[in-house]
């Protein structure tokens with residue numbers, strides 16, 4: 001078929017545009033692949049991130065993911081013949097100049113006294129290496145993306161709003177769709193492939209429901225290893241996946257209605273910013289913010305201190 005057209009760590013693998021767009025989320029609850037994954041791994045983490053909206057520290061790994069995404073997005077602004085490794089490398093510095101203005105980013109490179117931090121130069125070089133590895137996986141001179149950092153969303157008949165950002169969407173002259181996602185982490189072991197594909201099936205479901213076409217290929221590009229994971233979903237599988245998302249959403253709505261979000265300890269706790277507030281680590285969560293939840297459009301049975309319309 002000719003098409004024209006990030007691990008176990010808390011790498012976000014998001015572009016700056018997507019980070020900014022998160023602030024313009026709709027004023028009604030919706031489900032994204034990352035928030036669905038949060039709830040599946042730890043309901044309390046979901047609450048802290050989505051309902052309490054507690055701040056989290058940025059990490060160098062996550063910021064590097066954002067930087068590499070920005071470079072690969074801008075690479076496709078160039079005429080096809082000019083999409084070379086050298087041209088891509090020249091995009092790293094300006095993308096970093098933009099990114100470093102975001103709160104909490106520049107501070108990541110200020111080492112505490114007495115500690116030796118990885119130099120900014122070495123960190124930028126590691127981002128450049130990931131960009132270079134991308135060229136081992138694809139030839140961007142032969143690809144004309146249909147969409148980059150594209151918001152895809154659909155409201156299912158039961159009212160559930162699904163939203164997500166696709167790194168790249170390719171459409172063949174035949175109408176065949178390919179969904180591509182860049183990961184700056186390593187390729188997951190076989191046992192974790194299903195987890196990695198969760199996000200891709202989410203996009204495939206939204207595209208199927210909005211365009212009536214089942215994506216021919218879901219493709220995850222692992223830039224650390226220079227490896228790719230591809231998958232071809234079918235309609236029956238997307239239908240089952242839709243029911244899975246509806247079940248997750250029903251569980252989230254029940255938890256919000258009662259304020260009961262359980263902590264679920266796992267290896268992901270090592271990267272969680274909220275251990276001090278987590279009962280699994282001897283902490284106490286703040287009272288459930290029922291007012292904020294109601295204001296954001298959630299249904300809750302908990303007493304409110306302010307009237308909502």
Ligand code: SF4
Pocket residue numbers: 042044045263264265266268269272273274275278279280281
């Ligand atoms: S520390 Fe672990 S159990 Fe606690 S909220 Fe974070 S992810 Fe959940």
